[in-house]
Amino acid sequence: MLKIIKNRVEQGCKTTSYPKEPIHLYKRFRGLPRINADCDPAVIRQCAAICPQDAIYCAEKKIDLGKCTFCGRCENVADGAFVTFSQEFGMGASTREALVSDGSLPALAEHSKQHFKKLFGRSLQLRQISAAGCNSCEADTNVLNTPFFDLARFGIDFVASPRHADGIHVTGPISKNMKAALIATFDAVPSPKVVIASGACAISGGAFYGSPEIVGDLNSIVPVDLYIPGCPPHPLTTLHALLHYFK
Amino acid sequence: MDSHLQIKKDSLLQIQNGETVPRSVIPCLTFDRFAELLDAFVKNNGFIVQLFAFVEDGKNKLLAVVRNENLYVLATEVGESFPSLTASTSPRFHMFEREIAEQYGITPKDHPWLKMVRYHANYRQAADVFGNDYSEDIPGNYPYFQVEGEAIHEVAVGPVHAGIIEPGHFRFQCAGEEVFSLEIQLGYQHRGVERMLTEVPFKRLTVLCENIAGDTSIGHNLCCCQALEALGGLSVDPGARTVRSIALELERLANHIGDLGALSGDVAFNPPAAYFGRLRGEFLNLLQVLCGNRFGKSLVLPGGISQIMTGEQAKIIGDKLKELEPEITNVCDLLFTAHTVQARFENTGTVSKQMAADLGLVGYCGRASGLEYDVRVAFPNEAYSSLHANRNEMVAGDVYSRATVRREEIMHSMHLIRTLLNRKGEPCAKMTMHEFTLAPESFVVTLNEGWRGEVSHCLLTDKDGRIERYKIKDPSFHNWTGLAMSLRNQEISDFPLCNKSFNLSYCGFDL
Numbered sequence: 001m002l003k004i005i006k007n008r009v010e011q012g013c014k015t016t017s018y019p020k021e022p023i024h025l026y027k028r029f030r031g032l033p034r035i036n037a038d039c040d041p042a043v044i045r046q047c048a049a050i051c052p053q054d055a056i057y058c059a060e061k062k063i064d065l066g067k068c069t070f071c072g073r074c075e076n077v078a079d080g081a082f083v084t085f086s087q088e089f090g091m092g093a094s095t096r097e098a099l100v101s102d103g104s105l106p107a108l109a110e111h112s113k114q115h116f117k118k119l120f121g122r123s124l125q126l127r128q129i130s131a132a133g134c135n136s137c138e139a140d141t142n143v144l145n146t147p148f149f150d151l152a153r154f155g156i157d158f159v160a161s162p163r164h165a166d167g168i169h170v171t172g173p174i175s176k177n178m179k180a181a182l183i184a185t186f187d188a189v190p191s192p193k194v195v196i197a198s199g200a201c202a203i204s205g206g207a208f209y210g211s212p213e214i215v216g217d218l219n220s221i222v223p224v225d226l227y228i229p230g231c232p233p234h235p236l237t238t239l240h241a242l243l244h245y246f247k
Numbered sequence: 248m249d250s251h252l253q254i255k256k257d258s259l260l261q262i263q264n265g266e267t268v269p270r271s272v273i274p275c276l277t278f279d280r281f282a283e284l285l286d287a288f289v290k291n292n293g294f295i296v297q298l299f300a301f302v303e304d305g306k307n308k309l310l311a312v313v314r315n316e317n318l319y320v321l322a323t324e325v326g327e328s329f330p331s332l333t334a335s336t337s338p339r340f341h342m343f344e345r346e347i348a349e350q351y352g353i354t355p356k357d358h359p360w361l362k363m364v365r366y367h368a369n370y371r372q373a374a375d376v377f378g379n380d381y382s383e384d385i386p387g388n389y390p391y392f393q394v395e396g397e398a399i400h401e402v403a404v405g406p407v408h409a410g411i412i413e414p415g416h417f418r419f420q421c422a423g424e425e426v427f428s429l430e431i432q433l434g435y436q437h438r439g440v441e442r443m444l445t446e447v448p449f450k451r452l453t454v455l456c457e458n459i460a461g462d463t464s465i466g467h468n469l470c471c472c473q474a475l476e477a478l479g480g481l482s483v484d485p486g487a488r489t490v491r492s493i494a495l496e497l498e499r500l501a502n503h504i505g506d507l508g509a510l511s512g513d514v515a516f517n518p519p520a521a522y523f524g525r526l527r528g529e530f531l532n533l534l535q536v537l538c539g540n541r542f543g544k545s546l547v548l549p550g551g552i553s554q555i556m557t558g559e560q561a562k563i564i565g566d567k568l569k570e571l572e573p574e575i576t577n578v579c580d581l582l583f584t585a586h587t588v589q590a591r592f593e594n595t596g597t598v599s600k601q602m603a604a605d606l607g608l609v610g611y612c613g614r615a616s617g618l619e620y621d622v623r624v625a626f627p628n629e630a631y632s633s634l635h636a637n638r639n640e641m642v643a644g645d646v647y648s649r650a651t652v653r654r655e656e657i658m659h660s661m662h663l664i665r666t667l668l669n670r671k672g673e674p675c676a677k678m679t680m681h682e683f684t685l686a687p688e689s690f691v692v693t694l695n696e697g698w699r700g701e702v703s704h705c706l707l708t709d710k711d712g713r714i715e716r717y718k719i720k721d722p723s724f725h726n727w728t729g730l731a732m733s734l735r736n737q738e739i740s741d742f743p744l745c746n747k748s749f750n751l752s753y754c755g756f757d758l
Contacts, residue, residue, distance in 0.1 A: 003577075003580065003581045003584070004518055004581065006577070007518060007519075007522065007577055007578055007581050008518065010574060010577060011522050011525075011574070014525050025535075026532075026535060026536050026563075028535065028536060028537075028538065028539040028554065028560075029535055029539050030539045030540070050450060050679075050680065051450075052448075052450045052451045052453075052454040052680075053454070069454060069544070069545075070539075070540070070545075071454060071544065071545040072539060072545055072553070073545075073553075073679065073680055076553065076677075076679055077679055085539075128410075128411045129407060130407075130411070130412065130413045130414055131414070132414075132435065132436045132437070132438050132754065132757075133436075133458075133461070133754065134457075134458040134459065134460055134461030134462075134464075134754050135413055135460060135461045135462055135752065135753070135754055136458075136461025136462065136464070136541075136542045136544075137461070138411050138412065138413065139461065139462060139505075139542075140531075140541065141411050142411045143524075143527075143528055143531075145524070146521070146524035146525050146527075146528060147521050147522075147524065147525045148525050148528055158410075158411055160409035160410065161409070172436070173438060175435065175436060175437050175438055175757075176437075177365075177366055177367075177384075177385040177434050177435045177436075177437055178406065178414060178435050178436070179384075180384045180385075181406045181407050181414065181435070185407050201458075206458065207451070207454045207455050207457070207458040208438045208439075208440075208443070208455070208458070210443070210447070211438055211439045211440075211443050212439060213367060213437055213438050213439035214438055214439075231458075231540075231544065232461065232541075232542070234541070235528075
């Protein structure tokens with residue numbers, strides 16, 4: 001008992017005061033990219049050529065955050081002449097098109113379905129479905145339940161049964177072998193229900209795009225309401241998206 | 248060619264970890280000789296690192312990489328079937344032979360447990376060994392093992408689990424609370440990674456390898472990059488080797504600490520679960536300080552690292568370790584001295600040394616049962632040849648032993664990182680991903696001690712230097728069977744605890 005008290009005192013309170021106070025991530029973190037539209041087209045082509053995800057569209061001078069794994073190669077190869085990654089972690093979007101970005105994203109709070117805010121704003125229960133990703137999206141979603149983020153203080157919980165859930169939170173590129181289980185889980189959630197695509201894999205197949213063993217686009221099976229980009233999305237990216245979309 | 252690569256047509260060829268070997272010098276034996284050599288090797292304390300099929304000049308071949316205190320390679324030609332080594336020699340072969348059957352449609356005859364591994368059509372468009380029609384949903388034609396009797400009942404769990412966990416299916420055969428048998432059926436995470444690696448453009452290779460298993464991003468990508476470096480003749484700066492080793496240890500720390508917290512949660516002792524959960528994040532944040540990603544993705548590239556570690560990052564890591572070490576020591580003490588925790592950890596999920604050796608367990612699962620093998624010691628690469636090893640004394644093979652090995656390795660890893668941070672002034676250039684030519688007609692195998700144990704990648708190039716076969720082995724490939732065996736005669740309520748003490752990768756296994 002004494003040890004428990006001693007450790008409790010040593011640990012103190014570690015919960016972040018976000019979103020009441022802003023939080024700053026270390027400068028090497030790669031969040032929302034800034035794009036220099038005046039960049040030399042040759043440099044843009046160089047960035048597009050090195051992009052392992054083929055996420056850079058030269059003519060439009062845009063970057064597809066639904067494909068991007070935020071590896072930073074486009075920034076490195078041209079010393080940031082075309083793309084520089086900011087430390088802005090808030091990157092959720094309510095449509096797939098919005099993720100094809102010129103460096104800005106529409107304000108998420110204004111684009112959410114208003115009845116979702118009314119229905120789920122005070123209590124949101126999600127069933128997580130892990131569908132053939134690499135487990136880092138799952139790991140950084142789990143982290144939201146640790147004392148630093150303490151997701152439950154916002155009335156948001158991950159629950160054990162789809163019957164108890166208001167929606168599904170899907171990670172991974174959806175292997176053929178997970179498709180049936182995913183649809184069964186979605187069907188088991190009572191309506192009205194939300195669908196969240198979390199991470200590059202669920203949005204576009206991520207690192208596995210083009211594989212014949214995957215579906216690669218959650219929206220092609222069930223209608224997606226909220227997209228959270230990243231590889232994996234930073235826990236703060238997920239938290240930001242959930243708070244802005246539902247609160 | 249190195250002088251030690253003597254062509255011995257009729258024996259095992261000794262090789263080094265991460266060494267390019269011309270395919271022409273790999274001894275290709277008759278199957279009888281291949282089986283005879285492997286039988287003698289395995290029965291004399293030898294273990295399998297890789298055993299896989301490939302097609303060469305239209306012929307089906309098997310290639311084996313095996314280890315005792317050295318590494319060896321050998322190959323053989325087979326037709327549409329071969330006599331199972333699982334049946335004749337050792338269960339160490341059993342999962343490898345099932346994988347060969349699934350990937351290439353080659354039947355290991357008399358295999359005692361010939362079932363699909365991941366549920367996909369084979370690479371050769373050959374007749375399916377399991378009689379599956381892959382337009383049907385998983386698991387297809389998969390006869391589960393069943394125990395029959397009046398008091399017997401069956402419990403089926405998954406693929407979607409009651410937490411934020413990867414998918415897999417578990418079948419328990421129980422009498423009351425007691426588990427007679429657990430069968431684990433995986434494959435739900437299968438993404439076809441091995442084949443993709445032979446087809447995608449060069450620039451995607453490292454990104455794919457980082458996503459084989461996100462909790463082992465550094466471990467898997469190191470294997471890939473070391474193999475490409477060997478085949479491309481690239482040298483790596485000592486400073487880059489130091490940073491890669493630091494990253495591998497940070498990955499180990501984050502996972503071990505997170506798992507001790509989860510073990511604590513599984514026995515309903517909440518304070519350490521909360522503290523370790525938060526502490527785990529601190530180590531993920533240190534990886535983010537190094538490279539901008541909490542899982543170390545994008546850090547390792549062929550030839551070095553994408554971002555150099557300056558004094559600033561070294562200081563952040565060093566200061567953080569100084570701050571966290573006493574906290575971790577105290578929370579470990581809290582966990583391991585609680586009587587209720589000891590009562591649940593001790594004698595639960597025991598895997599004897601004999602069983603561990605029969606199954607060829609690796610990593611902390613093997614070490615907790617008395618198999619000392621650690622790639623960092625046996626076949627050191629990166630900065631490990633100059634670092635000292637941890638040797639654990641607790642080898643009872645139960646949950647308590649597996650947890651204790653983790654605790655020791657946490658302390659050991661922090662010590663290693665401190666040692667590595669003191670190496671200042673080593674040359675280290677920043678790398679960008681660039682395409683280079685690979686040695687044609689060559690073979691390379693790389694091994695690293697990921698946090699779960701031996702991670703290994705094997706590459707074969709064709710006459711134009713293209714990757715013809717890419718074989719990946721996650722340590723989970725060995726260890727899942729260990730988990731199934733640890734559940735025998737246990738209470739079913741101890742499953743979460745046993746499972747977490749192994750904490751194996753679904754996606755690393757499913758590929």
